[in-house]
Amino acid sequence: xxxxxxxxxxxxxxxxxxxxxxxxxxxxxxxxxxxxxxxxxxxxxxxxxxxxxxxxxxxxxxxxxxxxxxxxxxxxxxxxxxxxxxxxxxxxxxxxxxxxxxxxxxxxxxxxxxxxxxxxxxxxxxxxxxxxxxxxxxxxxxxxxxxxxxxxxxxxxxxxxxxxxxxxxxxxxxxxxxxxxxxxxxxxxxxxxxxxxxxxxxxx
Amino acid sequence: xxxxxxxxxxxxxxxxxxxxxxxxxxxxxxxxxxxxxxxxxxxxxxxxxxxxxxxxxxxxxxxxxxxxxxxxxxxxxxxxxxxxxxxxxxxxxxxxxxxxxxxxxxxxxxxxxxxxxxxxxxxxxxxxxxxxxxxxxxxxxxxxxxxxxxxxxxxxxxxxxxxxxxxxxxxxxxxxxxxxxxxxxxxxxxxxxxxxxxxxxxxxxxxxxxxxxxxxxxxxxxxxxxxxxxxxxxxxxxxxxxxxxxxxxxxxxxxxxxxxxxxxxxxxxxxxxxxxxxxxxxxxxxxxxxxxxxxxxxxxxxxxxxxxxxxxxxxxxxxxxxxxxxxxxxxxxxxxxxxxxxxxxxxxxxxxxxxxxxxx
Numbered sequence: 001x002x003x004x005x006x007x008x009x010x011x012x013x014x015x016x017x018x019x020x021x022x023x024x025x026x027x028x029x030x031x032x033x034x035x036x037x038x039x040x041x042x043x044x045x046x047x048x049x050x051x052x053x054x055x056x057x058x059x060x061x062x063x064x065x066x067x068x069x070x071x072x073x074x075x076x077x078x079x080x081x082x083x084x085x086x087x088x089x090x091x092x093x094x095x096x097x098x099x100x101x102x103x104x105x106x107x108x109x110x111x112x113x114x115x116x117x118x119x120x121x122x123x124x125x126x127x128x129x130x131x132x133x134x135x136x137x138x139x140x141x142x143x144x145x146x147x148x149x150x151x152x153x154x155x156x157x158x159x160x161x162x163x164x165x166x167x168x169x170x171x172x173x174x175x176x177x178x179x180x181x182x183x184x185x186x187x188x189x190x191x192x193x194x195x196x197x198x199x200x201x202x203x204x
Numbered sequence: 205x206x207x208x209x210x211x212x213x214x215x216x217x218x219x220x221x222x223x224x225x226x227x228x229x230x231x232x233x234x235x236x237x238x239x240x241x242x243x244x245x246x247x248x249x250x251x252x253x254x255x256x257x258x259x260x261x262x263x264x265x266x267x268x269x270x271x272x273x274x275x276x277x278x279x280x281x282x283x284x285x286x287x288x289x290x291x292x293x294x295x296x297x298x299x300x301x302x303x304x305x306x307x308x309x310x311x312x313x314x315x316x317x318x319x320x321x322x323x324x325x326x327x328x329x330x331x332x333x334x335x336x337x338x339x340x341x342x343x344x345x346x347x348x349x350x351x352x353x354x355x356x357x358x359x360x361x362x363x364x365x366x367x368x369x370x371x372x373x374x375x376x377x378x379x380x381x382x383x384x385x386x387x388x389x390x391x392x393x394x395x396x397x398x399x400x401x402x403x404x405x406x407x408x409x410x411x412x413x414x415x416x417x418x419x420x421x422x423x424x425x426x427x428x429x430x431x432x433x434x435x436x437x438x439x440x441x442x443x444x445x446x447x448x449x450x451x452x453x454x455x456x457x458x459x460x461x462x463x464x465x466x467x468x469x470x471x472x473x474x475x476x477x478x479x480x481x482x483x484x485x486x487x488x489x490x491x492x493x494x495x496x497x498x499x500x501x502x503x504x505x506x507x508x509x510x511x512x513x514x515x516x517x518x519x520x521x522x523x524x525x526x527x528x529x530x531x532x533x534x535x536x537x538x539x540x541x542x543x544x545x546x547x548x549x550x551x552x553x554x555x556x557x558x559x560x561x562x563x564x
Contacts, residue, residue, distance in 0.1 A: 001370050002216055005377040013384050020392040022399070040271045044335060046392040048328050051400030055411035082416045089420065091242035091479045094325035095249075096417055098256060101324040140261060144324075148256050151249070173414050176407040179429070 012042065020046055023111050057171040058103050062149030064164055065197065066157035074167055077152040102145050103168060109134055142166070146198040164203065166195045219344055219375040223501070224494030226301075226348035228382065229308070229340055231487035232333055233299030235480055236315055239330075240292040242480070247288055251321045253279040262321060273320040274313065291318055301350020305341050312337040328389070329481030335385060336488060342378030344371070348501075379491055386488040387449040390465075394445030403442055406435035418476040427475065444468060452492050462492035 019034050021027055035043070059078030065071050081096040113128065120127045130138070146164045153161070170191045178184030240247075249255050259279055266276055274287050291314035297307045316334055319326055346356070360368075397403040402411055413424040427433050444464060451461030466486050473482035490497065 002212055002373045002377065005373070006380075009377060009381055009384070012381075013388060016385075016388060017392075020388070022396075040269045042335065044331055046328065046389045047396045048389075048393040049408070049412055050393060050396035050403060051398075053400070053402065053408055053412045054415055055402070057414075057416050079416075085417060085477055086419060086421050089474060089477050089479070091238040092477050093242060093246055095246055097325040097327075100417055105324075144257065144261075147258065151256060173411070176402075176405070176410050179410070 016042065016044060019044065023115065028112060055175075056173055058100065059169055060099055060103070060145055060149060061167040061169065062146075062153060062164060063167070064150075064153060064156040064161035067160055067162055070157075072156055075149075075153050075156070077149050080152075098148050099145070102141055102148070105141050106138060106168070108137075142195050143198065143203065145195070147203045150200060150203050161200050163197045163199055165197045168193045168195065215376045216370075216373045219372045221379045221491050221494035222344050222375075223348050223497045224491040225340065225343045225345045225375075225379055225382070226350065227490035227493075227497055228336070228487045229343075229345035230299050230301065230349045231483060231490065232337065232340070233295050233297070233311070235329070235333065235483045235487065236295035236311060237292065237299055238483075239315075239480055240288065240295060240318075243325075244292075248281070248284070250325065251275065251288060251318055252284050253281060255322070257322055257324070265323070266320060269320075271320060272317070274317040275321050276317075287314060287317060290314055301346050301352075304346055304356070308337065308341060308345075327478065327481050329478070329484035332385070332389060332484050332488065336382055336484075339378050339381040339385070342374045342381070344375045345378075382488055382491050383452065386485070386491075387452065389485070389488075390445040390448040394442055394448070397442045398446065403438060406438045408438045409441075410434045413475065418478070420475055420477065424475060441468060458492050459496050462489045462496075465489045 015034050015038055018027070019031070019038055038044075059076075059082075061074035062077050063072050063074045078096075078099050081093070081099070085092040085096045113131070113134075117127050145166050149166050150161070150164050172189050172191070174181070174184040174188050243250055250257075253259055253275075262273075263276055266273055275284060277283065291311070294307055294311040294314050297303045298311045303310075312334065315337075319330060319334065397408070400408065402408040410428045412418060413428040418424075427437070448461055448465065451457045451464070466489055469482035469485045469489075473479045
């Protein structure tokens with residue numbers, strides 16, 4: 001009994017460890033099979049802030065297009081929940097993760113494709129365009145972020161907005177080398193990307 | 205070879221780390237309960253049928269992943285409330301040790317259902333919880349820190365002899381699985397960190413602690429503005445994770461490795477606000493601290509006895525046995541232990557009569 005159990009346990013941990021290994025030729029070949037066995041009940045991810053942790057302040061703003069043809073200013077729909085998390089140290093609400101994880105999944109893609117595109121960029125070759133499943137996944141995330149933004153602006157356009165647009169911002173915090181340089185704080189760049197307008201009727 | 209068979213024999217008959225694994229169960233129950241409690245005011249928005257994650261995408265996701273969620277059985281608000289509150293109560297029952305393995309299975313199924321409804325808010329702690337809860341089913345995780353109504357003692361004779369005979373072996377397998385799982389978490393995380401540039405540079409804490417979502421205003425700054433703390437903390441965390449399995453393999457270092465891990469995760473809980481993740485890791489570390497937990501329980505019991513005796517000297521009426529319970533009984537209700545099975549139904553006055561000096 002103990003031997004059989006140990007063998008099963010060994011097989012599980014072998015597959016689990018394999019699924020967590022860095023990209024290598026064997027992983028490229030067998031990762032699909034291993035994922036099929038582990039997913040969904042035994043799937044796992046233990047990178048935990050590694051290898052490259054987030055190093056910037058990211059969030060979203062949102063604006064609405066009203067029935068009278070006016071476009072509102074951008075509203076900050078990220079900071080209120082960040083403040084709430086900061087003020088509650090013991091099991092804080094996870095509302096802020098809707099935005100942070102949503103933004104991460106906008107950029108997540110297959111590690112092999114990631115490496116290929118990086119190589120193409122370095123070699124100054126045409127970069128592989130997003131594959132259909134990547135486009136679908138991005139579209140789902142944009143829809144989710146837009147729906148979230150819509151719910152965070154209940155009074156906008158007197159409660160009857162026609163369309164919503166999300167703006168992603170990435171505020172680069174000064175690097176370690178500039179930690180003692182007051183001028184570096186003033187020079188922290190902010191990058192923005194406007195996602196496509198979404199009809200409110202499609203979001204509800 | 206003889207030694208190997210002797211070890212296998214021992215593992216087949218003597219359950220290891222019982223107190224530790226009971227602590228794991230209780231703490232995972234608490235963490236689960238706090239997951240529900242922490243999201244309580246936002247529950248409809250996060251998990252409800254009209255929540256932020258569209259119902260259509262939720263159902264499609266279940267289909268794509270070939271999995272289930274009890275929430276998908278009905279799109280009614282009432283059903284959602286029933287499932288959510290059942291999850292809350294099941295987690296509480298697991299924490300208190302009520303209902304045994306059946307409730308542990310129910311807790312896992314409800315937690316999984318809620319996780320599937322809103323995958324965006326999950327973290328490594330949730331991932332570890334849904335892996336470790338089924339492993340706990342193999343173990344004797346209800347022997348300690350559990351409220352007992354004597355049902356186990358009453359039903360124990362009905363359990364088939366074969367199953368009773370393999371119980372220690374299954375328990376030890378479960379404990380080994382939890383231990384191996386936590387080692388895998390540490391090694392993978394540690395080795396991934398070793399490959400990262402800012403972890404190599406010793407500056408990762410500087411970057412992570414400034415992210416607004418993980419920042420503790422007024423406190424994080426004290427750490428990330430101190431160069432020595434940043435470098436020492438970054439390297440210590442990485443080295444600790446990589447070498448954790450070696451630490452627990454050496455019996456003399458085992459407790460220290462577990463205490464170090466608990467220290468690391470308490471820091472993460474406080475500094476980064478990742479309480480659920482940190483406590484789930486601590487819960488799994490407890491399998492390495494079984495002896496320490498036993499000692500702590502004994503010390504607490506002795507301290508309680510001393511306090512009680514002192515109180516009795518000052519207030520003699522406290523020692524009257526009528527309508528009271530014995531000190532030993534009270535302690536066993538908290539710690540579990542073999543006594544609870546032997547004397548659980550003994551009347552209060554009988555126990556008081558047998559040991560009047562220990563009455564409260």
